[in-house]
Amino acid sequence: MPVAAVLQMTSTADVSANLAAARSLLERARAEGAVLAALPENFALMGRKETDKLEVAELFGEGPMQAFLGHCARELKLWIVGGTLPMRMPDHPGKVAAASLVFDDHGRCVSRYDKIHLFDVDLPDREESYRESATITAGATPVVVSTPIGHLGMAVCYDVRFPELFRTLQSQGAEVLTLPSAFTAATGRAHWDLLVRSRAVENLCYMLAPAQGGLHENGRETHGDSLIVDPWGQVLARVAAAGPGLAVAEIDRTLQQELRRRFPALSHRRLGTEAGKVIGPGCSS
Numbered sequence: 001m002p003v004a005a006v007l008q009m010t011s012t013a014d015v016s017a018n019l020a021a022a023r024s025l026l027e028r029a030r031a032e033g034a035v036l037a038a039l040p041e042n043f044a045l046m047g048r049k050e051t052d053k054l055e056v057a058e059l060f061g062e063g064p065m066q067a068f069l070g071h072c073a074r075e076l077k078l079w080i081v082g083g084t085l086p087m088r089m090p091d092h093p094g095k096v097a098a099a100s101l102v103f104d105d106h107g108r109c110v111s112r113y114d115k116i117h118l119f120d121v122d123l124p125d126r127e128e129s130y131r132e133s134a135t136i137t138a139g140a141t142p143v144v145v146s147t148p149i150g151h152l153g154m155a156v157c158y159d160v161r162f163p164e165l166f167r168t169l170q171s172q173g174a175e176v177l178t179l180p181s182a183f184t185a186a187t188g189r190a191h192w193d194l195l196v197r198s199r200a201v202e203n204l205c206y207m208l209a210p211a212q213g214g215l216h217e218n219g220r221e222t223h224g225d226s227l228i229v230d231p232w233g234q235v236l237a238r239v240a241a242a243g244p245g246l247a248v249a250e251i252d253r254t255l256q257q258e259l260r261r262r263f264p265a266l267s268h269r270r271l272g273t274e275a276g277k278v279i280g281p282g283c284s285s
Contacts, residue, residue: 010244018046041084041156087114115158201231204260204266207227211225
């Protein structure tokens, strides 16, 4: 059975240091047998201020961060879900897309998903406010891509609170769902485990949820607790402590297919069944 890994980081404002830390974790994942490894949201940069991402943003298909992912994938013979990278949007000056890229084991980008739901919130009873829309432009298209561990449905962080996205991904053929994240410590304690497991259970999908975990240079604390969850909602592996780490688990699609056959909740749907079952767009030419 193929093995997947989720990687946890405490990224900084130093891109080079973050890429070195990511490389070390990717090497560990490959050494533990992973054929696909997923990095967390903002793995290459957690800036001191929100506008820092604009200074390092890359055009799609160009730049050192994308080259890093392609080189690691090719050299390690490892499929990589590249968390998110800030991607320049020529039609939206002053903003970027939060793009999650998938690279195959030949180093080719085979899929891109731009985060759809942006984290514009004021946390209750806390002096924390976030306005991702000030520097990020929202995506609009759900994406599913074929990988060695199954059809992979892509989402990012705050997307997890919108089950209709995950239902769409499942309807388009997703068997495994990815959720690179940088959940706040407060919302993570309240909802992270609950939301990740719920999206797995209701779609009878595996869930790969790599996360940022720890205290960052901007003073923000992220929750961590990177997870791999099976289609029955069982946590197969997790990074329990804050700070860098990885968790690995086998993806048993035979078990998943048997579970879907014996517990056919997906075929019992009565609402929202108009979505087609077509694998979504990738980014390879």
